[in-house]
Amino acid sequence: MKRLLICTSLLFVAAALSAQPAPPKTAPKAPPASPPATATATIAGKVITIDYNSPGVKGRAGKIFTKDGLISTNKGYPVWRAGANAATKLYTNGGITVGGLKVPAGNYTLFVDIADPDNWVLIVNKQTGQSGLAYDKTQDLGRVKMTMTKPLEMVENLKYTIDNLGGTTGKLTLAWENHEASVLIAVH
Numbered sequence: 001m002k003r004l005l006i007c008t009s010l011l012f013v014a015a016a017l018s019a020q021p022a023p024p025k026t027a028p029k030a031p032p033a034s035p036p037a038t039a040t041a042t043i044a045g046k047v048i049t050i051d052y053n054s055p056g057v058k059g060r061a062g063k064i065f066t067k068d069g070l071i072s073t074n075k076g077y078p079v080w081r082a083g084a085n086a087a088t089k090l091y092t093n094g095g096i097t098v099g100g101l102k103v104p105a106g107n108y109t110l111f112v113d114i115a116d117p118d119n120w121v122l123i124v125n126k127q128t129g130q131s132g133l134a135y136d137k138t139q140d141l142g143r144v145k146m147t148m149t150k151p152l153e154m155v156e157n158l159k160y161t162i163d164n165l166g167g168t169t170g171k172l173t174l175a176w177e178n179h180e181a182s183v184l185i186a187v188h
Helices: 002-018
Strands: 036-043 048-051 088-092 094-096 102-105 105-115 123-126 140-145 147-149 153-166 169-177 179-187
Touching: 036 153, 036 169, 048 153, 048 169, 102 140, 153 179
Parallel strands: none
Antiparallel strands: 036 048, 048 088, 088 105, 094 102, 094 179, 105 123, 123 140, 147 179, 153 169, 169 179
16 A cells, blocks of 8 residues: 555656746747858868858849949948958968969968959958958958859859869869859968
């Protein structure tokens, strides 16, 4: 009888505990409008990394890079942060040449001059940690013309790629909307 009483009591306690209300669920966070992304490659033993935020076209095809387009409303236009939110970051642990511009090992910020939407110029800037809209031309390490092509299809989310072409050579590509711009990289 004692066992029956103990078992019944334990069942009663277990039932009471399981009847407690569950803690309130928090609503799931929506993914960021321009999620963080990274492109990285190792070329001839040197690591090259680009950290950026990837905006989407979101139905604005043909209205991103024009003189009256989305980016033209940004402070600093025609210089673009080459991404969204914070400035786009470049890191290399060895000396590289980007389209003829010598870039020592270290951290940099990338911008793109899109004054001519069909002929972009990549800007490597020595200032780091700034907002994507805080461009200071006096901090430029240098500028290089990019090779422009049209992607096979519209690129919805901005994307950087760094391709190892073999040996000491690579290629950095930035694609978004109906634009694709690239520049060769060489490792010293």
